Amino acid sequence: MTSTSIRTRLIASIAAIQITGAALVTFLFLSHERSQSYAALDATLREQAAVIRSLIEAPEQPNGPFVFHKEFLSIPSSDLFLITDVRGRTISTSRQPLPPVILPPQPRAVLNLHLAGKPYRALVLQNLPLVDPDAPPSPESQSITLIYATPTAPVEAHLRHIATQAAEACLALLASATFISAWALTFGLRPLRNLASDAEKIDVGHWTLSQLEEGRRFTELRPLADSLARLVDRLRNAFHRERQFFGDAAHEMKSSVAIVRSTVQYALQTDRTAAEYRKELQDALADTARLQDLVAGMLDLARIESNAAPPTPSEYTSAEVHAEVQRVIARLRPLAAARHVRVHTSAEPQETWARISEEDLSTTLTNLLENAILYSDPGKQVTIAIRTCKGHCEIIVQDQGCGIAPTALPYIFDRFYRSDASRTRSTGGVGLGLSIAKALITRANGTLSVESEQGKGSAFRIAIPTVEMSPSS
Amino acid sequence: MKILVIEDEKRLAHNIARSVREACGYAVDLAFDGREGLYLASEGSYDAICLDLMLPGMTGTQVLTELRARKLRTPVLILTARDETTSVVALLNQGADDYLAKPFDLDELKARLQALIRRSQGHADSLLSVGDLEMDVARAIVRRAGAAISLSPMEYRVLEYLMHRPGVVITKAKLLEHLYDFNWEKFSNVVEVYISGLRKKIDAGAGTKLIHTLRGHGYMLRHGAPE
Numbered sequence: 001m002t003s004t005s006i007r008t009r010l011i012a013s014i015a016a017i018q019i020t021g022a023a024l025v026t027f028l029f030l031s032h033e034r035s036q037s038y039a040a041l042d043a044t045l046r047e048q049a050a051v052i053r054s055l056i057e058a059p060e061q062p063n064g065p066f067v068f069h070k071e072f073l074s075i076p077s078s079d080l081f082l083i084t085d086v087r088g089r090t091i092s093t094s095r096q097p098l099p100p101v102i103l104p105p106q107p108r109a110v111l112n113l114h115l116a117g118k119p120y121r122a123l124v125l126q127n128l129p130l131v132d133p134d135a136p137p138s139p140e141s142q143s144i145t146l147i148y149a150t151p152t153a154p155v156e157a158h159l160r161h162i163a164t165q166a167a168e169a170c171l172a173l174l175a176s177a178t179f180i181s182a183w184a185l186t187f188g189l190r191p192l193r194n195l196a197s198d199a200e201k202i203d204v205g206h207w208t209l210s211q212l213e214e215g216r217r218f219t220e221l222r223p224l225a226d227s228l229a230r231l232v233d234r235l236r237n238a239f240h241r242e243r244q245f246f247g248d249a250a251h252e253m254k255s256s257v258a259i260v261r262s263t264v265q266y267a268l269q270t271d272r273t274a275a276e277y278r279k280e281l282q283d284a285l286a287d288t289a290r291l292q293d294l295v296a297g298m299l300d301l302a303r304i305e306s307n308a309a310p311p312t313p314s315e316y317t318s319a320e321v322h323a324e325v326q327r328v329i330a331r332l333r334p335l336a337a338a339r340h341v342r343v344h345t346s347a348e349p350q351e352t353w354a355r356i357s358e359e360d361l362s363t364t365l366t367n368l369l370e371n372a373i374l375y376s377d378p379g380k381q382v383t384i385a386i387r388t389c390k391g392h393c394e395i396i397v398q399d400q401g402c403g404i405a406p407t408a409l410p411y412i413f414d415r416f417y418r419s420d421a422s423r424t425r426s427t428g429g430v431g432l433g434l435s436i437a438k439a440l441i442t443r444a445n446g447t448l449s450v451e452s453e454q455g456k457g458s459a460f461r462i463a464i465p466t467v468e469m470s471p472s473s
Numbered sequence: 474m475k476i477l478v479i480e481d482e483k484r485l486a487h488n489i490a491r492s493v494r495e496a497c498g499y500a501v502d503l504a505f506d507g508r509e510g511l512y513l514a515s516e517g518s519y520d521a522i523c524l525d526l527m528l529p530g531m532t533g534t535q536v537l538t539e540l541r542a543r544k545l546r547t548p549v550l551i552l553t554a555r556d557e558t559t560s561v562v563a564l565l566n567q568g569a570d571d572y573l574a575k576p577f578d579l580d581e582l583k584a585r586l587q588a589l590i591r592r593s594q595g596h597a598d599s600l601l602s603v604g605d606l607e608m609d610v611a612r613a614i615v616r617r618a619g620a621a622i623s624l625s626p627m628e629y630r631v632l633e634y635l636m637h638r639p640g641v642v643i644t645k646a647k648l649l650e651h652l653y654d655f656n657w658e659k660f661s662n663v664v665e666v667y668i669s670g671l672r673k674k675i676d677a678g679a680g681t682k683l684i685h686t687l688r689g690h691g692y693m694l695r696h697g698a699p700e
Contacts, residue, residue, distance in 0.1 A: 247555070251527070254554035255482055258576035262488035265579040269496055287484060 007185045014181050015174060022170035030163055037155045038121070042110055045123040048075055049148045056083065056091065058130045058142045066144070068092040080115065081148045086127070091144060101147055113149060119156070122149035191215050192224075199228055207236045241414070248416035249298060252431070256291040263287050297432035300363075301415065304439040318467045319358040320351055321393055325384055328365040332373060340378035343369070347386035352393045353467040356444035361464075364440050364448075367433035368397040368460045375401035375458075388466065392446075395462040403454040412450060413438040474590060474634060475500040475651045477517065479510030479536065480525040480552060489523060492579045497587065498613075498630045500654045507531025511539055518650060519547050520590045523582070524569075526553040526560075534567065541568035548589035552577070587611065594637040601636040604696030606675060606683055608636050622674050627652065631667045632675075635684075635694040644691040668692060 057067040068083065068091055075081070080098040083091040099115050107126040112119065127143045191214055198211040209215075209232060215225035267280035329343050336343050354361060365384075372382040380400040387394045404412060411417045416431040437460075441448040446464035476499050480486040483505060490501040502517065504510035507528040514522055514536070522540075526533035537549060551564050554575040561572050570593075571585050587610055591599065599611035605618045610633060615622045624632065634651050635643060645664050652664075668684065676682045685693045 251554040254575045255485070258554070259482060259484045259488070261576045262485055262492070262579055266488050266492045266495075269492055269579070283484075 007182065007189065010185055011178055011182050015178050018174050018177055019170075022174065026163070026166045026170060029166060030159065033162055034159055037159060041121055041150065041152070041155055042123070045110070045121065045148055045150060048079065048081075048150075049123050049125060049146055052081060052083065052146060052148065053125075053128060053130065053144075056130055056144060066091045076150070079148065079150045080120070081146065084145045086143055086145070098147060098149060103145075112152070115149065119152045120149040121152050121155075122147055191218055191221055195221065195225060195228065199232075202232055202235075204239060207232060245415050248431070249294075252294050252416065253291070256287075256294055260284055260287045260291065294432075297436060300436050301432055301439060304436065304443060307443070317357040318353040319356055319361045321354050321361070321386055321395060322347055322352065324358060324361050325365060325386065325395065328362055328369055329384070332366065332369050335370065336373050336382070339373055339376065341373045341376045342381045343373070343384070344381055345384045345386070347384075348388060350388070352386065352388050354393055354444075354464045355467050356440075356446065356464050360440040360444060364437040364462065365395070365397075367437045368462075371433060372397050372399035372401065372458075372460075375399060377401070392463055392465045395464075396459055397462075398457060398459040400457040403456055404450070404452040404458055405454060409450065409452060413448070474498075474520045474630065474637075475502065475517070475654075476521045476523065476586060477502045477504065477510065477513055477519045478523045479504045479507070479514070479528065479533070480523065481505050481528050482525070489579070489582065493583060493586065494654075496583055498626050498633075499586075500630075500652055502654055507533065507536050511536045514540055514545065514547065515543060518647070520593070520651070521548045521550060521586050523550050523552055523586070526551060526555065526564075534564065537564070537567050537569055546593075548593045550582075550585055550589060552582075584611070590637070596637070601633075603636055603639045603694050604681060604683055605679075606636075606694075608633060617675055617679060624674060625667075625670065627663075628667050628670050628674070631664070632671055632694075635692065638694075640693065640695050642687055642691050642693050648692070 052073065055069040055072055057069070059065055059067075066083075066085060070092060075094070077095070080094045080096060082093050082098040082101075085091055101111075101113065101122070101124070103126060104111065104124060109124045111122045111124060113122050114120070123146075125146045128146055129143050191211070194211040195209070195215045198209045202209070209225075209229060212225055212229055215221045215228075263280060263284040267277060267284070272280070325345060325347070329345070332343070369382065369384070376382060376399050382400075383396075383398045385394075385396040385398065387396070408417075413434050415435040417434075438448045441462055441464065444464055446462060449461050449463075450458060451461070452458035474497070476493060478486050478489050478493075478501060480489065480503070486503050486505065490503055493499050493501050499520075502513055502519070504513050507530040509530070510522075510524070510528070511531060513519075524533045524536060528536070531539075533551065533553070537551075540547070540549070548570040549568065550571045550573060551569045552573050552575060553560075564572060570589055573582060573585060587599065591597075591601075591610065599609055601608045601610060607616045608614070613629065615624055615629070615632065630652055631648065634648060648664050668686070672684050676684055681696065683694055683696060685695055687693060
């Protein structure tokens, strides 16, 4: 991937805008200057022509010779002129003669000519009556044609000079503007670099962005700084959750191993009878059950979480909710009977097919119902309600147990979480059941939520999408 | 000797208790949560306490802090599955005497308990002696003038308690309390039975009597006549 510099891009844009602006301004300025210069040149031409005309005397008689008082004429040596009468006869000409010129149809005209390879500006006055206050009204024979030409080279040189100066000024401006904007951008982007080097330092032992407040001061950086802060927060929380999980998992394992070990060591402490050894071995075997549950739960959770993507339509399996609920109740009836807890269902009679595998639904319901029974006092009742709504169904497991403290409620689905350190131990669980249930329901695109009131009981609510058509059809 | 085990893993607590009872001959009381543990530790007089850290009701750390705040100097052996060094340092600073990480060896637990009790009584090793009477608490051997003496478990327990406190008058009630678990029925006359049994085995053939009875007060183990 090629990397692009925002700074270079911004500087290039600024330079492009400046070049365009400078070119436009220079062009307008030069056009104006050009028309001004040529207007001035034309005025000079007219002035010179008027002088020349005033130096011509009309002939005394008709067809007599014109008199031109050339000795009074003072014009630049580079200027050329030609005076002819109506018949085309030359009356006078400049020292260097004017080459032949194709006369334009208009009697008065300003022409741009190339004479002897050089550019000239020429004023052509045809049928120009001579001005003589003493003379009688002039007949046509007293008119002349005057062509006066002056080289445009000095004007062009002047214009080129101005253009060069303008270009130099623009270039200087451009260079300094580029330099200043480059510096300003480098300076202006420093908070961004600070934020980046700050983010670079984020590590498992270092979770603070020291430049965050500095970054948040800039409107442009605030979204970045905020999202960076949230990212760091999320990462830190995730990392701490994982660390907590490993710590808790290790704790549970060590505790479970400690029990097995102590049972075996007690058995080996002294010589015992065969019956005593048998009893101790049976106890040790029973002690390993918890370790086994723990390992199985952790593996289940790891498997579900690693396969967290929702199943593709071809993998859809579905479970009949009522039948599954009844199966789970039947399986847990001995536990409920032992704890003197009644399990009751309240459901609409029609079949409901939920978009979840039977195994997953069964595991979830077992975990929830088992908890409900274990946390209920003898004589209390657990109710499982099934409701079908459009597109999804709800299964609510409601107990009349001690409830969950509001402070503990947000964490009960966390792995190994215990609102009271004794909860899972006294009830025999390992603290993974609710996490597994949550992971399974989430994987099936459903939700698992809880409402609880201390002293009154808790209600766990599963909501899962349903299959409209029965899969047997 | 009597110890208190505060541990909410009931299976582990029972295993510790029966192992210590069987191997060391100590009386063992159990508490399955922090509050009960603190109550027992404050009320009963124990020679050592095994304290788990993760307890319902009250954490082990809180129990320990509270015990030390109440000026109870009973040695405390911490049992925990957490093994971060920082928490160990903090625990020792809060007044714990020793620390054992789960899963532990029961033999090690017993050895550490005995060492704690020994040290708290001012002995550096497992060999206790009063005059020419010697007791090796680690191997449960008693000798008088080099000759081994065989004692019943209860006689051994009475003698061990007395040998830890030579020259101190021990009342019958105190002796009883240290010999039995909380849930045993206590009959004061059994103490007299054990003492007379000990007299026969220890003092009978010897020139100097070591076990002294102070009528109306109690018993004392001492080399030489009482002042």
